[in-house]
Amino acid sequence: MSMSHLYGTDGDDGVEMENFEVSDWDLQNEFNPHRQRHRQTKEEATYGVWAERDSDEERPSFGGKRSRDYSAPVNFISAGLKKSAAEDLSEEDSDEDEKPVKQEEIPKEFVPKKLKTGGNFKPSQKGFVGGTKSFVDFGSWERHTKGIGQKLLQKMGYVPGRGLGKNAQGIINPIEAKQRKGKGAVGAYGSERTSQSLQDFPVVDSEEEAEEEFQKELSQWRKDPNGGKKKPKYSYKTVEELKAKGRISKQLSAPQKELSQVKVIDMTGREQKVYYSYSQISHKHNIPDDSPQQPLGKDSKPQGFALPELEHNLQLLIDITEQEIIQNDRQLQYERDMVVNLTHEIQKMSEVLSHEETAISNLSKVLEMVEECERRMQPSCENPLTLDECAKIFETLQDKYYEEYRMSDRVDLAVAIVYPLMKDYFKNWDPLKDCTYGTEIIAKWKNLLENDQLLSHSGQDLSTDAFHRLMWEIWMPYVRNIVAQWQPRNCGSMVDFLDSWVNVIPVWILDNILDQLIFPKLQKEVESWNPLTDTVPIHSWIHPWLPLMQARLEPLYSPIRNKLANALQKWHPSDSSAKLILQPWKDVFTPGSWEAFMVKNIVPKLGMCLNELIINPHQQHMDAFYWVIDWEGMISVSSLVGLLEKHFFPKWLQVLCSWLSNSPNYEEITKWYLGWKSMFSDQVLAHPSIKDKFNEALDIMNRAVSSSVGGYMQPGARENIAYLTHTERRKDFQYEAMQERREAENMAQRGIGMAASSVPMNFKDLIQTKAEEHNIVFMPVIGKRHEGKQLYTFGRIVIYIDRGVVFVQGEKTWVPTSLQSLIDMAK
Numbered sequence: 001m002s003m004s005h006l007y008g009t010d011g012d013d014g015v016e017m018e019n020f021e022v023s024d025w026d027l028q029n030e031f032n033p034h035r036q037r038h039r040q041t042k043e044e045a046t047y048g049v050w051a052e053r054d055s056d057e058e059r060p061s062f063g064g065k066r067s068r069d070y071s072a073p074v075n076f077i078s079a080g081l082k083k084s085a086a087e088d089l090s091e092e093d094s095d096e097d098e099k100p101v102k103q104e105e106i107p108k109e110f111v112p113k114k115l116k117t118g119g120n121f122k123p124s125q126k127g128f129v130g131g132t133k134s135f136v137d138f139g140s141w142e143r144h145t146k147g148i149g150q151k152l153l154q155k156m157g158y159v160p161g162r163g164l165g166k167n168a169q170g171i172i173n174p175i176e177a178k179q180r181k182g183k184g185a186v187g188a189y190g191s192e193r194t195s196q197s198l199q200d201f202p203v204v205d206s207e208e209e210a211e212e213e214f215q216k217e218l219s220q221w222r223k224d225p226n227g228g229k230k231k232p233k234y235s236y237k238t239v240e241e242l243k244a245k246g247r248i249s250k251q252l253s254a255p256q257k258e259l260s261q262v263k264v265i266d267m268t269g270r271e272q273k274v275y276y277s278y279s280q281i282s283h284k285h286n287i288p289d290d291s292p293q294q295p296l297g298k299d300s301k302p303q304g305f306a307l308p309e310l311e312h313n314l315q316l317l318i319d320i321t322e323q324e325i326i327q328n329d330r331q332l333q334y335e336r337d338m339v340v341n342l343t344h345e346i347q348k349m350s351e352v353l354s355h356e357e358t359a360i361s362n363l364s365k366v367l368e369m370v371e372e373c374e375r376r377m378q379p380s381c382e383n384p385l386t387l388d389e390c391a392k393i394f395e396t397l398q399d400k401y402y403e404e405y406r407m408s409d410r411v412d413l414a415v416a417i418v419y420p421l422m423k424d425y426f427k428n429w430d431p432l433k434d435c436t437y438g439t440e441i442i443a444k445w446k447n448l449l450e451n452d453q454l455l456s457h458s459g460q461d462l463s464t465d466a467f468h469r470l471m472w473e474i475w476m477p478y479v480r481n482i483v484a485q486w487q488p489r490n491c492g493s494m495v496d497f498l499d500s501w502v503n504v505i506p507v508w509i510l511d512n513i514l515d516q517l518i519f520p521k522l523q524k525e526v527e528s529w530n531p532l533t534d535t536v537p538i539h540s541w542i543h544p545w546l547p548l549m550q551a552r553l554e555p556l557y558s559p560i561r562n563k564l565a566n567a568l569q570k571w572h573p574s575d576s577s578a579k580l581i582l583q584p585w586k587d588v589f590t591p592g593s594w595e596a597f598m599v600k601n602i603v604p605k606l607g608m609c610l611n612e613l614i615i616n617p618h619q620q621h622m623d624a625f626y627w628v629i630d631w632e633g634m635i636s637v638s639s640l641v642g643l644l645e646k647h648f649f650p651k652w653l654q655v656l657c658s659w660l661s662n663s664p665n666y667e668e669i670t671k672w673y674l675g676w677k678s679m680f681s682d683q684v685l686a687h688p689s690i691k692d693k694f695n696e697a698l699d700i701m702n703r704a705v706s707s708s709v710g711g712y713m714q715p716g717a718r719e720n721i722a723y724l725t726h727t728e729r730r731k732d733f734q735y736e737a738m739q740e741r742r743e744a745e746n747m748a749q750r751g752i753g754m755a756a757s758s759v760p761m762n763f764k765d766l767i768q769t770k771a772e773e774h775n776i777v778f779m780p781v782i783g784k785r786h787e788g789k790q791l792y793t794f795g796r797i798v799i800y801i802d803r804g805v806v807f808v809q810g811e812k813t814w815v816p817t818s819l820q821s822l823i824d825m826a827k
Contacts, residue, residue, distance in 0.1 A: 171200055187211065239325060246326030362401050369393060373417050387421045387441060394418075394448045415466070418445070422474045431482045435497035442504050445470065468506050476509065483517040488525040489541045494518070498548055507785045514549055526556050531567040531581065539584040546588070550783040557589060561597055568601045573609045573627040578602075579634060586634065598635045603643065606631060610647035615655045617672055625679065632681060641687050649693045652676065656697055660704040666721060673697060698725045763804045767794070770819060776826050786814070795826030 044051045142150055163170035176194040186192070191208055266273040373393060376385035397404075422445075429437055449467035486494055502510060522545070529538055538560060545553060564582065571578050582602075586594055606628045613624040625648075632640055659669060677685070677694060684690055698721075705721040771778035776795045784791040786807075789800040798809040799822070806822055807814040817825075 171196075237322075242322055242325045243329045246329060359404070362404050366397060366401050366404050369397065370413065370417075377417060377420070385417075385421065387418075387425050390417060390421055391441070391444050391448065394445075398448060413466075415469070418449070418466075419470065419474060422470060426474065426478055429478055431478060431497050432486070432493040435493070435500045439500060439504055442471075442475070446504060468509075471505055471509055475505070479513060480517065483513070483521070486521070488521045489536060491541045491544050495544045495548065502548070503788045507787055510785070514552060518545070519549070519552055522553075523556060526559055529560075529563065531563055537581055537584075539581075539588075543584065543588065552783055557593070560585075561589070561593070565597070565601050568605075571605060573605055573631075574623075576630070579631065583634065595636055595639075599639060602631065603635060603639050606635075607643055607647050610643060613648070613651075615651050617655065617659060617668075622679075629679065632684070637683060637687060640684065641689050644684075645689055645693070653693070653697060653700070657700060660700065666701075666705065669701065670721070673701070701725075764801055767801070767806070767819065767822075770823060774823055774827065776823070794822060797822065797826055 041051075158164065159168075161172065162168045163172050173196055176196040178192050178194050180192070181189045191211070193208075262277060264275040264277070266275060373385060373390065375381060376383060425441070426438060431437075446467050449470065450465060483494070498510070498513070522542070526538070526542075531538070542553065542556065542560075568578060589597070609624050609627055614621065628640075628643065656669070656673075673694075680690065685694075701721050702725060768778050770776075771794065778792060778794050781791040781793055781798065786800050787802075789802055791798055791800050793799075800807050800814070805816050806819060808817045808822065808825070
């Protein structure tokens with residue numbers, strides 16, 4: 001094997017020497033991806049260049065051919081189909097076209113041989129034989145395989161034509177490759193971004209900008225091809241640029257306060273310098289002659305014009321001028337802002353001035369009207385002021401000058417003008433004779449003088465509310481005088497008087513009248529009342545006060561019951577006057593107290609009366625029975641049934657048994673049975689105990705008829721008794737069915753009523769509907785009012801309703817609130 005192209009020859013001895021110099025061929029083939037790599041053997045790793053080499057193991061990089069061993073067995077290469085010569089030739093031509101740089105200067109013997117790995121694929125190929133890889137025909141190689149990759153992708157949710165990822169955010173086309181022009185490094189030939197990269201990532205890469213800056217700086221070091229000197233370039237700054245620079249520096253100066261106190265040591269010059277902020281370094285100027293003088297070289301030329309002191313001074317003047325321009329711009333902007341601010345202040349003050357002028361004119365007019373009223377109040381005035389005219393003047397003040405009227409001290413004004421007129425108006429008034437006198441004029445003054453801001457009024461609000469003070473000082477003394485002379489048993493006139501004034505006077509004044517004036521007189525009169533001697537029943541002068549006083553009368557009920565119980569100790573049921581006295585109190589007393597009173601004082605007397613009743617079928621006296629049954633509506637059904645079970649039915653069943661045992665006439669027994677049953681009301685007969693007693697009587701009659709003796713003595717008696725039993729049982733069934741039907745009708749009517757009432761007619765009905773929906777108790781508070789409005793309890797909250805607004809009782813005042821907030825507070 002000849003190695004003459006790799007080993008040099010010594011001219012004297014003719015000894016071949018290996019040449020280790022790096023040639024151009026080595027440099028070009030260093031980046032050849034198809035060059036054959038030599039794998040070092042174990043012997044070469046041990047002995048290096050002194051290792052023995054066989055002829056078959058020559059380094060292919062030096063271009064030597066291996067000698068073939070024809071005695072070795074045949075090796076087959078699994079590559080694919082054998083190509084024809086024409087196809088192989090066309091592919092070689094296409095490979096040569098793809099080469100960007102021709103290598104004609106390289107000898108053919110230095111080029112390594114390309115080993116074929118098969119008939120269809122070459123090391124120089126970029127794709128399969130079927131053609132270049134296409135971005136459109138993605139995954140076309142799977143037609144030669146089972147397509148497991150595409151199946152796995154589709155199983156995991158991949159849709160052809162869309163990107164990968166949970167939201168299909170991946171790229172659709174595969175990454176596109178771009179071939180460089182030469183064999184330089186990455187970026188040596190400019191940007192290598194493809195059209196696909198620009199489409200998917202349109203943002204300009206920072207590396208490209210860095211590359212442009214690098215090329216720009218690199219071009220400054222290149223020689224001018226024309227050989228001429230570069231002209232100096234001057235940079236000019238306009239005034240607008242300086243202003244913009246000043247605004248930016250002003251905005252950036254604020255965050256740098258923390259760095260303003262940093263100590264900095266500058267060791268870049270000849271001497272060590274200390275700065276106390278970074279800003280001093282940024283404003284540091286180059287001092288002339290600060291840099292060491294560089295010796296002039298052989299080729300360097302001395303500068304024709306070098307005045308560093310002058311350049312330094314000029315630079316200082318330029319910087320000072322720039323700072324002055326920036327400062328003047330800031331001052332100008334400040335003055336402009338001040339002009340705008342002062343303009344707004346002028347507008348605002350002009351509005352305030354106009355408002356004050358209007359208020360002054362209105363107050364002057366109000367003052368004129370008040371002075372006119374005072375002039376007409378004088379005794380020597382020919383045209384004295386009346387209460388109606390004064391009300392008209394106050395209405396004018398309220399309508400035309402509402403703000404001034406609302407802010408003024410109405411209490412002092414009313415005391416000075418209205419109170420004397422009001423005293424003169426009620427001078428000869430008798431409330432019991434003319435109860436409606438003055439209600440209209442007082443209602444008018446209520447709207448004029450009452451303070452709307454005060455939601456809760458009591459006796460302490462007299463200094464802030466003119467109307468309340470007017471009613472307490474002018475109207476209330478007349479009421480005290482008339483109540484002191486009033487007799488409680490003549491209650492009609494007093495009740496009518498308070499009913500006519502209840503919506504006009506304040507609630508606390510009405511409470512004061514009822515609690516401090518009316519109730520003590522009623523209590524004193526009840527204590528002196530004697531039910532045995534007084535001809536006037538007590539309910540005639542107590543019950544008319546129920547609508548006004550309601551729960552305030554509860555303390556009177558206990559002494560009334562005690563006196564009635566004492567009067568009933570010697571009472572007999574034959575006296576019907578007791579029922580007339582007690583009947584009006586049934587709905588006044590609570591159900592528990594009424595039932596306890598009846599059980600203690602009435603029921604024992606009725607039981608004694610039934611014990612005295614003698615049941616005689618031949619001659620029956622019914623007076624005692626009537627006396628007891630007459631109390632049916634007064635005592636409860638259970639008490640009446642208990643009386644009948646204990647004192648009546650045992651004797652009645654005993655008489656029936658003795659009658660049946662003496663060969664009776666069954667027709668008479670039937671009439672006797674039906675006659676007694678007709679004496680009871682349906683409500684008593686529907687009671688299970690009473691039903692059992694009458695059914696027991698029927699059973700006794702049936703047993704008597706079923707005996708042979710009774711049947712023989714009176715033919716047809718068995719059938720008559722059986723018919724009677726059947727008729728009575730059927731009546732019971734019919735009565736029960738009728739009761740069930742009535743209950744069903746009541747339920748249906750109640751459902752219709754609830755459906756009809758589902759649409760609230762007013763605001764109170766709406767609140768009641770909401771309370772029922774949220775299971776909240778909504779009921780009126782008995783005897784409690786605020787400004788004439790009824791108070792209600794909504795859960796545990798006390799409220800009242802005024803003109804469609806709900807007011808909730810707070811700590812000191814009544815606060816308006818919404819319906820939803822009220823429901824939330826109640827829950």
